[in-house]
Ligand code: FES
């Protein structure tokens with residue numbers, strides 16, 4: 001059975017997970033382990049007038065009580081946002097100071113003011129409760145749309161009116177003109193609801209300081225340990241990079257929330273040095289809800305104009321984006337370059353303009369969550385398309401088809417240059433698989449049972465394979481977004497691949513091994529993938545933005561190219577043949593057309609014995625590479641959702657969910673389908689269940705699984721997942737990426753289906769039974 | 781502090797623990813059986829499920845000292861040598877991604893299948909979904925988990 005590209009290979013990493021042998025951060029115990037508990041603000045906005053630690057410090061087991069003054073006094077720097085986005089008037093974004101432990105003011109419920117280090121978690125928690133903080137409560141605001149009003153409380157002195165930036169993209173005047181001349185204009189107000197990522201493994205950190213070497217080790221729940229080390233070192237001045245090792249062992253899901261460097265990791269490292277103890281912190285779920293960066297929370301009005309034939313002439317979008325109380329690591333890029341640049345969707349639109357105002361509110365910081373900006377863009381475009389079709393009396397599939405981009409490359413008016421795709425093919429495949437032709441009959445049959453049946457489309461596109469370094473640099477990114485890899489062939493022919501990508505569920509230990517084993521004709525078991533440790537892997541930008549295939553694997557391919565070149569030289573030398581005649585297959589390195597061959601392992605041995613190498617060749621067989629992508633990649637597809645609504649209760653059942661995706665080359669379809677399933681589940685969660693709710697004064701009302709509706713097995717259907725691919729021309733394997741598509745494409749499909757069923761286009765997410773019932777009543 | 785003795789994965793273990801010690805802490809911190817995970821603090825997610833006297837129990841909501849003499853099986857003790865059919869099915873059907881919910885999912889599912897078998901009831905996909913009410917997975921969308929349980933049910 002083939003294990004190469006396209007094979008449904010069972011995952012190599014499963015064994016340890018299904019037997020309970022996974023090693024997650026909280027499973028690790030340092031020498032001399034102590035435990036941290038944070039003292040957190042119960043108020044959404046307050047001045048810190050004083051902190052009395054006396055009672056806490058005297059409690060059993062307490063080693064230290066540390067606060068923000070000590071932290072900043074030791075030179076630990078503020079938490080920063082690493083992507084500079086300027087306002088349209090050229091002024092830089094207004095980044096408010098964020099200290100890992102607040103010194104004078106707290107700005108959201110959960111903002112940390114002090115930390116207790118104790119012998120046990122229980123003692124640390126008890127003592128944290130005994131720390132007395134004198135707060136002067138200030139007025140607070142949790143809502144983005146209120147943040148810009150004159151009466152709203154001001155969060156940061158350097159951000160007048162709570163405005164972080166007022167940014168735009170596209171040609172406003174041309175778009176206005178196009179809309180003025182349009183035969184039909186669809187106008188909508190759309191909210192993209194605020195979500196909590198909820199990776200099932202809560203965040204955790206184990207910081208181990210070695211005083212003899214002034215060296216720090218941090219085990220942490222990270223999607224990008226090298227980025228964590230870089231930021232901890234360069235910006236927070238915790239320790240120089242050569243004195244800081246960051247290890248992200250098994251990580252239990254991320255979805256974006258584990259990209260960022262949070263106050264807790266910084267504090268644990270610093271506290272480890274202060275106390276000369278290993279310091280561990282693990283969030284409980286309640287703490288995760290008030291510390292993990294949230295996602296989405298966009299408030300948008302949009303106008304889409306069409307000519308008399310149904311062609312889109314212009315799209316104008318105005319968005320207020322909530323970034324919470326402070327700017328998290330990549331927060332600025334999410335509602336700008338990851339959002340507005342995708343507003344062309346799959347369509348030929350000559351005129352687009354988008355204005356985005358990002359604002360501070362007294363809530364948990366908001367940053368990238370699965371899809372990051374692209375679900376918000378897709379929701380705007382695809383809700384508008386469906387609604388416009390209904391308003392104009394056109395078939396929603398045909399309206400899309402009429403406007404699809406047909407020729408590639410295609411330059412949109414909002415930066416992106418789509419490189420390849422066949423949008424018709426995905427639409428056709430989805431329509432056939434969903435049996436759209438039979439829908440009318442199914443609707444009739446449902447009606448006979450008193451149910452409202454509806455069908456909704458979503459034709460999504462996203463920009464993945466993040467990202468060409470120079471391009472993102474010109475847009476304000478503070479890092480390059482290449483990837484690195486090292487391929488080490490051992491003297492016995494086994495191979496270790498060290499990758500800067502990080503797997504927290506994506507199955508890299510299997511898929512990455514597949515491309516290596518296939519390339520060198522060896523068994524899958526002879527290949528090991530090493531990731532997640534800054535002492536082992538040379539560097540890496542980590543895993544997010546569906547980049548591990550398109551960027552991470554491309555780096556591996558580059559390194560393999562170098563290995564292969566050396567193997568050819570060695571074999572040609574030993575076998576006395578020309579390099580061009582060397583072929584590598586089936587565990588052998590052969591001379592084509594002859595019976596001359598050497599085993600793969602013999603090449604390794606020859607390289608390391610170095611008794612018989614070509615003149616001037618260095619011994620060993622190990623190569624590394626850095627790969628910087630030439631362009632973003634553009635996964636796209638069509639999702640079709642079919643629902644039945646009970647008009648008496650508003651209860652909605654998804655009776656069929658069909659996906660047709662174009663991810664480019666697929667290495668392991670089993671794993672890719674799994675990614676789509678998980679993404680769709682999160683998208684359905686957003687559309688029907690999930691919502692972070694704050695009271696007006698900033699108290700989090702959805703702080704546990706009792707109140708925040710996570711999708712359960714009984715909330716979801718089986719998914720019908722299909723693939724109609726075009727190859728990505730911009731990377732060696734032709735990969736586009738698959739990690740976020742499900743979460744991007746599905747919410748509008750669901751809402752389009754429900755609104756189709758109930759005959760009211762005005763329905764906000766999450767479409768709970770109550771919301772659906774209300775919409776039904778409003779339409780009567 | 782109370783001394784508690786129980787049989788964990790077939791071996792008798794005794795520890796002196798504070799009365800408020802949860803079984804999940806007892807297993808993870810006292811016995812270092814870290815395959816049992818803790819994913820929430822409201823008894824909702826099921827990452828912590830183990831078997832107590834043959835029944836699935838949320839170890840985050842069970843006091844260790846209440847289990848004097850009990851038989852506890854964790855994910856580490858589910859199979860001896862050979863994988864349990866439920867473990868194999870999770871691998872075969874790609875029923876896990878990050879693996880964090882997996883121990884609890886498997887322990888819940890083993891109990892589920894055994895219960896339905898002993899009661900002579902048919903375990904449909906719909907029933908599996910309902911039975912998984914107390915187990916949250918954020919990665920898989922449950923599709924492949926349900927398939928894995930269906931498959932294992934036929935082999936147990
Ligand atoms: S940890 Fe026990 S149910 Fe979540």
Ligand code: FES
Nearest residue numbers: 877881917918919
């Ligand atoms: S596999 Fe990650 S939570 Fe289930």
